Amino acid sequence: MTRSAAIYVYLLSAAILVFAAGCATAGAGPKAGAGSREQGSGASGGLRIEEPEARGEKRPLVLVHYMPWFQAPPIAAGYGFHWHQGGAVFDPFATLPDGRANIASNYYPLTGPYDSRDGKALEYQAALMKMSGIDGVVFDWYGIDEALDYGPIHESTLAMIAVLKAAGLAYAICYEDQSIGRMIEAKHLTRDGALAAAKKTFDWLQENWFADEAYAKLDGRPVVLCFGPQYFKDAAQWNEILSVDGPRPWLVCLDDQGSAVADGSYDWPPMWASEGGALSRDRLVSYLNGFYERQSAKPHLVATAFPGFFDIYQKAGSGRSYGFLDYAEGATFELTLGAAMRARPDIIQIATWNDYGEGTVVEPTIEHGYRELEVLQDLRRRFEADFPYDYSDLRAPIELFKARQSAAGGADRRKSIGAVYDAIFANSPDAYRAALAAAKIKTDFGVSPYLRERAAPSAALDPSLAVFDPAGRENLAFRMPIVYTSNIYAFTGDKAVDGDLSSYWEGAANSYPDSLTVDLVSSRRLGTAVLKLNPKRIWGPRTQRIEVLSSEDGKEFVPLAPERDYPFDPAANGNAVAIPLGVAARYLRLVFSGNSGAGAGQLAELEIYGE
Amino acid sequence: MRKTAIALCLALTLVGMASAQNVTVKLGIWPEDTLAGDIAMHQGFVKEFNATYPNVTIVPAYYKYATDTFVSLAETGQLPTIFESWFTEPQKLIAGKFVKDITAEVKALGWDAKMNKSVLDLMSKDGKIYGVPRDAYALGLMVNVELFKKAGLVDKSGLPLYPKTWDELAKTAKTIKDKTGAAGLCLLAKDNAGGWHFTNIAWAFGAKFEAQKAGKWVAALNTPEAVAAVQYIKDLKWKYDVLTADPTNEDWGTGFRELGTGAAAMYIGAQDAVNQPTQVNGLDVKSLALVPVPAGPKGQFSLMGGTPYMFPANATSAQVTAALHYLEVMGRAPLVNAKTVAGLKADAQNRKNQGVPVVPTFPAWTDPAFLKAQAAALDESRNVDMRLYNDYYAAVAKKGNLRTEEPFAAQDLYAELTKVLQAVVTDKGANVQALLDTAQKNFQPLLDKAANK
CATH class of the missing domain: 3.20.20 (TIM Barrel)
Structure with a gap:
């Protein structure tokens, strides 16, 4: 030094x-x-x-x-x-x-x-x-x-x-080498296949992007940043991943990480x-x-x-x-x-x-x-x-974006907007200014966002009303002990009985059957089970295949409702499904064997009401 | 200004008149606004609570303990009736007379006899009790039993012959390195977690990094005891050579990876992290042991942290008792009923399903009835040999074993200590005394800023 x-x-x-x-x-x-x-x-x-x-x-x-x-x-x-x-x-x-x-x-x-x-x-x-x-x-x-x-x-x-x-x-x-760990968790990859998967990815990069002249390089070597490393920690692994059919990538890792293999840090x-x-x-x-x-x-x-x-x-x-x-x-x-x-x-x-x-x-x-x-x-x-550009020019693209969003003007309008972009991309400032004037796009120094029309409040279905419990009965499953066979990430089984429709349980990927077993602590007469997903539209329609069983002792379970497909649809049923039970039991088990919307069973809330 | 004062008087009068029957509890442990699910849960608790205690009005009053807001709230009487703090705080709050002596209320419920003696100590002064525990963790030594077996370090029943002292640890680690090629110990020296673990080691050598002298907090990073502890770390690297390849690249997470994948045989970790080497890093659930942190020449300690519940000095006895009953409803009290047992059972089954060792929670409460119910609930899903854990649980329940983190600017302290660790594990010629002298010089101003305003 x-x-x-x-x-x-x-x-x-x-x-x-x-x-x-x-x-x-x-x-x-x-x-x-x-x-x-x-x-x-x-x-x-x-x-x-x-x-x-x-x-x-x-x-x-x-x-x-x-x-x-x-x-x-x-x-x-x-x-x-x-x-x-x-x-x-x-x-x-x-x-x-x-x-x-x-x-x-x-x-x-x-x-x-x-x-x-x-x-x-x-x-x-x-x-x-x-x-x-x-x-x-x-x-x-x-x-x-x-x-x-x-x-x-x-x-x-x-x-x-x-x-x-x-x-x-x-x-x-x-x-993002963390993607490898995530895919293993999601059962898309195995641990043994991790290195080969990364190698394949880098071979693909070599073939498709690294040789491209638009790809950024240092000393003729393609620059690859790594947000980590988070999964591959050993130099030997990286040496294999980086040995592509071309100049070795210039690997730049997060500061303080990957020191054994990185060419630099950011x-x-x-x-x-x-x-x-x-x-x-x-x-x-x-x-x-x-x-x-x-x-x-x-x-x-x-x-x-x-x-x-x-x-x-x-x-x-x-x-x-x-x-x-x-x-x-x-x-x-x-x-x-x-x-x-x-x-x-x-x-x-x-x-x-x-x-x-x-x-x-x-x-x-x-x-x-x-x-x-x-x-x-x-x-x-x-x-x-x-x-060639100044501050005012920065205000032009949002106006072009808005013009594109609007259908007014038809093909001619689209063409004149396209001409402005073409000029910008072709490094022709003069042509840009001419095209801008021709398209009658005006800019000022304000900040002018593209906003929605203010929507009238919609009379949306309120699932908490549309689905039970009209008699005001108590949800027996709320905060009760629940056993789940598996979960992915932080979507644990307790989320299905926490009274919160925005949190949910999801089983481990592709590991059917997944089950949830709720313990009501004492034997009760059970009338109805209500299975809910988040009723918001971002939770789109799906069907889940579910079997329902019950038990008095937590060991012997008897079938209650045979396996069948239940539709969950925010528009049609508020993402909630009711299943009649009509049994006395302490434990209720749901076995999931299919879900058209994900790779495992999902449930935001399991509610159980007495008879 | 004047308006406020009048309103306050009125409120006091009303409370005074009504106190014989009605009690209001401002619940500082209410969840913050964004946690809709937790709020729904507490609304359920309130309903359940009021069924038994209809005279108590529960007022949500979310409060997150913070050292910079606490004193002004306390002095103006605005603290909620019950609040959460950290285990580093009780002695400071007791000395400042900010919190209520709840000995009578706790004794009336018989909870004093059910509390972990070491935890009780942390919340008591002169025999008086000032808080009850919510939860806690304490560091221990995690052991990869497979590696101990390979190195021949097991007894007739196959249990690891784990080191009881730091001296033994160096030798045990050497044996493991020689026989298996794996590192004996994973030492952290990358970020603040390095300093955090190291304080626990250093205490055993007699170091105590912060002390109050004549009303002023002084740092003590360069004492002979601290030098001895750092010298020990240096020896682990240069005399015994039993650490992983690059301790300056090891953090809390990689440590569990080294242990779980068999790259290191021992690692400092707490009972709430037993899923890390197993579920997360693939160690067979039966191949993990958790044993006490080794002792040094000046004793054996387990660094602990967690959350106590405390009560402001101006709370009434009726308010405190009502708040304690609310803890019962929340399941945070040493009570055994059908639901707690069912909950323990379900939790154990879930752990078993995930390949996580089914071991007891931290024994903040040591009520024999509760421990017995817990053991019975866990037994059904037992997936480990409890002999691999018993010594740890026995050690942390002993009086005087638990020690909380240093009280002020702990993260800055850890940062300074980590720098020292980095130096001694990368430089064979590092001068331990000089490094600690520098750390002392760097840290005292930070301590002044935090504690001696």
């Missing part, structure tokens, strides 16, 4: 990246090449980052960390998990009074919730990237298997790559350093100083900048919060981007473009407008004074 001789650079207030709070979204941006901005005060105070030993200054490749994991109508039948986080609290089908869909996020995309395969959303995103000087995308990517929700994620990735290539943007992947919002539920600026600065010091002697660097962290998990009831990092009116992004630049990275990763669950987004939102994209545009201008 040359630490004693090293020059410490104190970032007092970074020059060009910093701008006064408030001016970004409200005021007018500079014309192209208008020069530096008013300086903020102390946005980077406390940063102490050595001039790196091994790297010189250059324009870094700016890639946004991108989640291709959203599903929404009309592309999909309903909204995917990432817009509702389980649906206990948030239902994107519901419209809030201001016209926003009720999505599981602290931020609202200007487009509203979109599908990651929807061309209208993808061209909007690619145009914004072009106009803010972003070079491309790092996909959060789970492999090529058709398991869990990885199929749609891969499909979305392919769709976005097609758009990126048309737009002349680059891409790389951030491989940082991520260090939420683990939170205290009392929040990550303070001091702790963040101290983490950044440490991270960049550790990278000082490395030949290449992938550095991450992020605007904050404000997750919805706890509020959505889908997990605990990882902590909170204040957006601080843009100061957190300035701080992390300033730190990254000081370390002279090859690649700057922006975390993230669109992780709405964790609230780390730079994609334009109602809350933060275009602020981060303006900062990135400034960064680009610092290296390329005649960069």
Whole structure:
């Protein structure tokens, strides 16, 4: 180490990246090449980052960390998990009074919730990237298997790559090796087959993407980020996975992970350093100083900048919060981007473009407008004074998106909108301005989201009324001991008797029969069992094959209702099914042997009423 | 301002007049707003409770204990009638006179005799009781019995000859390394969990990292006792060479993986984590043992944590008694009835279905009737040999065995200690005293900030 001789650079207030709070979204941006901005005060105070030993200054490749994991109508039948986080609290089908869909996020995309395969959303995103000087995308990517929700994620990735290539943007992947563990849990893979599955995935990458000239590379080697490693921990495993038929991928792992095999490390919002539920600026600065010091002697660097962290998990009831990092009116992004630049990275990763669950987004939102994209545009201008777009241009894509959503104007209209995108993607600013004028698209400096019509309150079926218990009888199964043969993830059997329709039990994947046995503690006359799933529309129609048995002693079970298919349908029966019992028993058992909507039995609530 | 004062007086008068019959309990253990299922559950509890105690009005008053909000709420009399805290807190709260002496109320129910003696100590001062336990965990030493067998370290019945002292542990670990090639011990040195485990080791060598002197909290990281404990860790690496390949890459989760997959024979872990090496990492359910943390020259301790229920100093006796009865309805009291037994049985069957060792919960309560009912309920689903666990349960029920985490800025303390561990397991020439001197210098300001405001 040359630490004693090293020059410490104190970032007092970074020059060009910093701008006064408030001016970004409200005021007018500079014309192209208008020069530096008013300086903020102390946005980077406390940063102490050595001039790196091994790297010189250059324009870094700016890639946004991108989640291709959203599903929404009309592309999909309903909204995917990432817009509702389980649906206990948030239902994107519901419209809030201001016209926003009720999505599981602290931020609202200007487009509203979109599908990651929807061309209208993808061209909007690619145009914004072009106009803010972003070079491309790092996909959060789970492999090529058709398991869990990885199929749609891969499909979305392919769709976005097609758009990126048309737009002349680059891409790389951030491989989620945790997908291997998840697939083993879901019985899609065995432990013994894990390594072969990953190897196959990387062979596929070599064949399809690594050789593509749009794929990001360092020293001719394709750049692969890994969000972990979380599953493969041994160097030997990675050596096998990475020995593809081409240059060995440049593997970049999370800071502090995979040291035995990684060619480099990247940082991520260090939420683990939170205290009392929040990550303070001091702790963040101290983490950044440490991270960049550790990278000082490395030949290449992938550095991450992020605007904050404000997750919805706890509020959505889908997990605990990882902590909170204040957006601080843009100061957190300035701080992390300033730190990254000081370390002279090859690649700057922006975390993230669109992780709405964790609230780390730079994609334009109602809350933060275009602020981060303006900062990135400034960064680009610092290296390329005649960069052809200014702040006002960033406002064009949402207008194009809205025009696409509207059917008005027919084929001619579609064509004129298409011409604007074509010009942007073809790097023809003059043609873009002409096409924009021809399409009569107007922009201003406001933040102008695409919202729904305010819906009239619907007279929806209230399942708690439609299904029992009209006589006000007590649910005998509530909070009673329950035994389940298996479960997947945290969907344990007790969730079926907790009185909460938003939580549920689900058996282990593909391991029929699954059973639930509730113990009513003493023998009772049993009238009816009511089996419920969450009545919201995100729980679409399915049939489950179920047999019902009862017992007095918990050992000998006698058949009560033979195996048959029961339909669960939110529109038809409020996702609730009633089964007459007419028996005296202490134990009731449900045996599931099929489910058209999942790979195992599912039940939000089992209610039992006396006669 | 004036309006508030008048309203308060009125309220006090009313309570005073009505106290003979009616009691109001502000329930700080009510779930927070977002937990709809838990709220439904408590609404059920209230219904059940009021059937027996119609004179008690239960008022939901969700409160999450936090050191920075507690004092002002306590001083303005705004604390709920019952609240949860952490086991690091009772002695601080008792010394500050913020919590009520509930000895009479607890004794009237006979609960004092049913409580784990070591837990009782943590919530008592001068023979007076100030709280009751909700739940707890205590660290022990997890053992991969397969590896002990391979190394010949078992007795005639096949039970592991586990180390009783840290000295023995080094030797046992060496035998395992020599005979099986697996690491003897998985030591954590990646993140704060390293420092957390290490405090438990260091206590056995006589270290105590925080102490109050003349009203001020002082750090004691560079004492001869702490040096001896770190030197012991250093020896595990350089003299005995019995650790896993890279302790600086081991965290709480990888430790269970090393143990579960047979890469390490011993690992510090608690009774509530027995699913980790087995269900999660594939160790046969019969091949796990949980034994007491080894003793050192200055004693044998188990680091414990968990949640006590406490009551503010201004609570009335009737309020406390009502709140204790509410705990009975919640199933958090040492009572045995048909439903608790059925619940224990179902839980045991679920554990068996998942391939998790069916072992008793932490014995926060040691009521013989409860323990007997629990043993009978678990027996039906028993999937392990209890001789692999009995010594652990006996040790943690002994008076004086349990010790809570250091009271202030524990995470910062762990971070400093972890840095020291990282240095001694990567640098053969590391100067233990100098490292601890630096850690001491780094930590005292953090302790000042947390405790000596």
